[in-house]
Amino acid sequence: MNELNERDQKVLDAVISGYLKSGDPVGSRTVSKNYGGKVSSATIRNVMADLEEMGLLQQPHTSAGRIPTDRGLRLYLDSIIQLEQLDQKQRQLIRGAYEQTSGAIEDLLRRTSKVLSVFCRQAGVVLWPKFEATVFKHIEFIRLTPRQIMVILISKSGLVEHSVIDWGEVISQETLDKYSDQVNELLKDLPLGEVKARILKQMKDAKATFDQLFTKTLNIAQQALQTTLDNSNIYIEGQTNLLNSPEFSDVGRMRKLLQAFEDKSRLIRLLDTALNPGGRVQIILGSESEVRELEEVSLISSTYSRGETALGVLGVIGPLRMDYSRIIPIVDFTARSLSNLLAEERN
Amino acid sequence: MNELNERDQKVLDAVISGYLKSGDPVGSRTVSKNYGGKVSSATIRNVMADLEEMGLLQQPHTSAGRIPTDRGLRLYLDSIIQLEQLDQKQRQLIRGAYEQTSGAIEDLLRRTSKVLSVFCRQAGVVLWPKFEATVFKHIEFIRLTPRQIMVILISKSGLVEHSVIDWGEVISQETLDKYSDQVNELLKDLPLGEVKARILKQMKDAKATFDQLFTKTLNIAQQALQTTLDNSNIYIEGQTNLLNSPEFSDVGRMRKLLQAFEDKSRLIRLLDTALNPGGRVQIILGSESEVRELEEVSLISSTYSRGETALGVLGVIGPLRMDYSRIIPIVDFTARSLSNLLAEERN
DNA sequence: TTTAGCACTCAAGCCAACGGAGTGCTAACC
DNA sequence: GGTTAGCACTCCGTTGGCTTGAGTGCTAAA
Known part of the structure; x- marks a missing residue:
């Protein structure tokens, strides 16, 4: 693609900013005026035809002014995006x-x-916020019905997510309480992105020590976490x-x-x-x-x-x-x- | 308002149901046809004029058919609202x-x-669901920052609400834990509509026994509850x-x-x-x-x-x-x- | 290379004409 | 007396021709 010389650039800017303001296609006369009258509309027309050929401007129909193409707009935006301070x-x-x-x-x-x-x-x-970018704060298990457990997960930044896990077998609130402290200790201050890995590792260990209930609790935590991260x-x-x-x-x-x-x-x-x-x-x-x-x-x-x-x-x-x-x-x-x-x- | 005789009723229904289907004003000829051709359009026109006088039908403009007024529609709806079974x-x-x-x-x-x-x-x-219509299940206090407490409220039906309370002074997680059990016990199985009253009563008692910390905890619960009920x-x-x-x-x-x-x-x-x-x-x-x-x-x-x-x-x-x-x-x-x-x- | 000039294009607004749906009224009918 | 056929009238929406104005591309002169 040919480089734009200064005038081309100026005309492109004029057309685009005019279009952004009014919403109407911008014609050569208008540009010529805003240009300070130094160049005639005929000249502008030539430039505009060039810009159209380059795929930066387009006409909604013959006999209408020009509006930017997406490519033209992109070019324009890249040039203005170095931002001013807000007043x-x-x-x-x-x-x-x-x-x-x-x-x-x-x-x-x-x-x-x-x-x-x-x-x-x-x-x-x-x-x-991406949950996985936040840090673990607290997890809580609440037995909603004999086979349903509500898991509440709280991040340090104050995000709260909860989900309900259908659990195959009856589990008591006491059991849940017993282990929730352990899980909380285990996951303390861990970035949520790493929690999953930690749980999985721990599950292996727990299995090794035949601590079935703890494994179960971890499992629940794991399931809840998954739903949360997917959200x-x-x-x-x-x-x-x-x-x-x-x-x-x-x-x-x-x-x-x-x-x-x-x-x-x-x-x-x-x-x-x-x-x-x-x-x-x-x-x-x-x-x-x-x-x-x-x-x-x-x-x-x-x-x-x-x-x-x-x-x-x-x-x-x-x-x-x-x-x-x-x-x-x-x-x-x-x-x-x-x-x-x-x-x-x-x- | 005059009673509608059977024919009036039938015409009203025909106009309204026709209008509901098509969205266009319904004319006398159309009604006459749907009526089974037993009455001529001229008769229908007379009836329609009557219905218009009663405020049940209206014309968007002369030379258009009729559409129901809100009152007409209401009448019609009341008559069909005895519902059929869904297939x-x-x-x-x-x-x-x-x-x-x-x-x-x-x-x-x-x-x-x-x-x-x-x-x-x-x-x-x-x-x-109206929170006050549900039954208390569990409340949990979590110290988010030294002066911020997150309160999580769970109803038996599985509704979860949380809010963050800015607390004037530093309060430790231990203190919160210590009392949360008591609060949970206090509110157990209470309809949420009654929780507020119970807390207030308890606050008085606690004050009497100079149990300041408990009063504070109750206060927090109280604040959280308020936000929740307003939600x-x-x-x-x-x-x-x-x-x-x-x-x-x-x-x-x-x-x-x-x-x-x-x-x-x-x-x-x-x-x-x-x-x-x-x-x-x-x-x-x-x-x-x-x-x-x-x-x-x-x-x-x-x-x-x-x-x-x-x-x-x-x-x-x-x-x-x-x-x-x-x-x-x-x-x-x-x-x-x-x-x-x-x-x-x-x- | 730029500019003035001109013929040409096209969208949009305007207006008059027309057709159709529907009405209200009147006079005849059963 | 209620019902109906007939008719004149109303009004909306559409169509199509006409005009206007903005804008273009091209050409020829500066």
């Missing part, structure tokens, strides 16, 4: 939004997605903000989009790909993802973490045509804020 | 849908709303089914509706009003509710329970124009199924 006032507002949050981590995350949706006027999403979750707020974009005033598109939102597993997959430790803001255009239904949206995301460990992803989903330069700093700042809050609170 | 095949299918559910009650509820949405082709909703939740599945109805192909209406769905508190309020112990299927037209945004939908609901205690509400939300006679038996049967499952599992 002081906005920062204050975002910090303020966190003030009355309760200690529960769920509240924190839900609040975050709300913040994102409100400040960016798009859909805000927060991917639930993923996501908070979405402000989906209806998307309805305000003219690109989704078409009912068909709209429906397609909302259907994609309804099946969260696809969204989770998408956000998962955006999880990169230590990363700054990242933009994924729908066409670049593997989720066909999300073709017409774009995800501006950032990773949040505690200390060095990347926990999850948060971000904003909106139409391809968004005010990226406004939203990018917000996402960035929100991710930092959340990371800070997580770091401060639990030690 | 054997559908029953099988619904039962089948529950087969692979895990023991966790959350799964059960989510599955239920899924079932409703799929079988009725509308949005399925399930209101989270209400709701599962919604298949919102996008609503988008298929032609009445919501208008983007404005659509938006209004989805916004109402996004703020769950309003939905919860609506469903709450439908909670009536021992009740059969109930229909609430949007115009009859206090939620303005839900004007154009209708809720077909039923109460699910365990034994004698009404736990929550489930149902279907769809446009005013729905296939009520098909959906009513489904909602009814689903409510029974869920109640049965809840009764069977936990004893």
Whole structure:
């Protein structure tokens, strides 16, 4: 691909930013004006034809102005993604939004997605922290019915997951209590990613000493852990903000989009790909993802973490045509804020 | 209001059921035909004019057919609500849908709303069981940070709620453990609705005996309980089914509706009003509710329970124009199924 | 290489005409 | 007196032609 000279670049930028603002195709006259009138529209037309040939711009139909192709948009985004700082006032507002949050981590995350949706006027999403990235705190077995055991797993960061295990035989609460202390001791301060291995190792040892009941307890813990690790979750707020974009005033598109939102597993997959430790803001255009239904949206995301460990992803989903330069700093700042809050609170 | 004679009734039914099927206003000729040709369209026109005068039918404009008013629809619904049995095949299918559910009650509820949405082709909703209607099983205090305590509350039916309490002073895990047994003993088998009173009473006694730490523990329990009781939740599945109805192909209406769905508190309020112990299927037209945004939908609901205690509400939300006679038996049967499952599992 | 000019294209808005569904009313009918 | 046929009238939705305006590509001159 040919390099773009300065003028090409400028025209491309003008077309794209014009399009992002108005949503309408941008014509040569408009560009010429914004260019300061130094070049005539005819010249611009030539440049635009070149850019079209390069696959960066396209025409919805002859006699319409140009809009960017996905490739063109990508190029543009890469060039603006080195982010500006968010201005002081906005920062204050975002910090303020966190003030009355309760200690529960769920509240924190839900609040975050709300913040994102409100400040960016798009859909805000927060991917639930990866359980395996957190540290074991406590496990509790409760005998719900003679053959059903509820297992509650708590991580140091305050994540709680519970699941119910159908157990083949009757087991008493006393037995469960007896061993739960041992399991708690065994797993103390272990990253959840390593818990499984530890349990399995221990199960072997227990078998060797013929401690059947302990083996059983471990088994239960093991099962519960599996369900927990398989669980993923996501908070979405402000989906209806998307309805305000003219690109989704078409009912068909709209429906397609909302259907994609309804099946969260696809969204989770998408956000998962955006999880990169230590990363700054990242933009994924729908066409670049593997989720066909999300073709017409774009995800501006950032990773949040505690200390060095990347926990999850948060971000904003909106139409391809968004005010990226406004939203990018917000996402960035929100991710930092959340990371800070997580770091401060639990030690 | 004048009584309707048989013919009036028949015409009303014909108009409404025709309208429910097609969505278009129904004209006199159509009714005359469906009537078996025994009466001419002119006669029908006279009857229809009468019904309009009574406020049961209305015309979108002169020279259009008639559609029911809300009052007319209400009358019609009241007459058909004595429900038919669901046919054997559908029953099988619904039962089948529950087969692979895990023991966790959350799964059960989510599955239920899924079932409703799929079988009725509308949005399925399930209101989270009222915590105060369930029975205390277990409480657990976990010291998350020196000043933060996580309280986990479990009901006999397997509901789990947790909250984090910021505690003014440092409290050790040992202290918490020491008293949690006492609290558990104290609240054993108590309906959650009565727990609060019991705790308060006990706090007085503890104060009298100067058992400060116990008072504190009770205080924590008390706080956690409050948050828990305030919590209400709701599962919604298949919102996008609503988008298929032609009445919501208008983007404005659509938006209004989805916004109402996004703020769950309003939905919860609506469903709450439908909670009536021992009740059969109930229909609430949007115009009859206090939620303005839900004007154009209708809720077909039923109460699910365990034994004698009404736990929550489930149902279907769809446009005013729905296939009520098909959906009513489904909602009814689903409510029974869920109640049965809840009764069977936990004893 | 840039620019002015011109012919051409296409979407979108406007308007008038038309067809169809349905009504209300009147006068005849049983 | 209730019922029906007939008729004039109303109103919506669709169709199709027409116009307008934004924008293009090409050509020829600067």
